[in-house]
Amino acid sequence: MKGIKQNRTQSKNMWLLLLLSGLLIIFSACGMTAEDTLNELDREKSKQNTAHDSEGIVVEVLVESDVNSASDLEVKINARKNPESVYWDTIEVPYKDRFVIPKDTFIPLLSTYVRAKANDSASWVSCSIWYDGELVASHKSRGSGAKAVCEKKFQLGPG
Template identity: 50%
Template sequence: MKKHNRIFPAKRTFLIGTISLFVLFLLSACGFSGVPQSASPDSADPAQPTTVADTAASDAIRVEVLVESDGDSAANFKAEIDARKNPQSASYDTIELPYRETFEVSKDAFIPLPSVRLQADAADDAEWISCKIFYDGEEVATHMSRGDGAQAICEKKFHLGPG
């Protein structure tokens, strides 16, 4: 009598589900949305004109950093954009507030932006200082510090899983 290796139905369902989720994750990481995009300009929405800037914007993540305070300046400013393809940074002894700077990060890498870190020290005459990090206009990190020697530190790290 020939013995068959059979996977029990519950285990088979779990295995198929796990494989399906893995494939879905890989496709989403590659930018597959499931909706085909036509290359024809005739199919574009006439209310939304397509420009070269729109196309370029879709190929990059726009990272914006913002520092604010009740003082006119901040010291020891440092921003680190840890991009896979093109890491960027900015460092200044003193900045005038409010301070805003924008960085462009290419999306053509797996996990293109592992982390962004920003810090600045409040001026001696300031009571508070705050910082914010935005990805494509959406706030992803914020911090406010008060008192003597106040320092704002914002950090956004990419991680898989909840939270």
């Protein structure tokens, strides 16, 4: 009788040991190590530090002419969080400016508008708008009193 109880106890202990060993293996395989946790925390800090550049839309505007200056520059960046604008009576060309729009809101960039006039001695003036290195709008105007106007508006749907 004692032998049967002893076998049962040993059998129960063996099953319990197997069950605990299996659970330990499963939990350790699913969990993260301390090194993984530290790497993830470093990655989050890095994201926060570079959010301004990598998590934003890079908007570049370019104004060019056949002379070294243009007039009446107007640049409007219509962003939800941080709209920006630039106004100059006279600029040296080529004029290039860069803006970074954070992507942390729904439809972060609504529109970009650029306008510049050719000087009296110029025969042409042009403007271009680039989003993340891709040309999205451009215009070139010729003749006396030439005015280049570029605009890119956000549009839902085809178009």
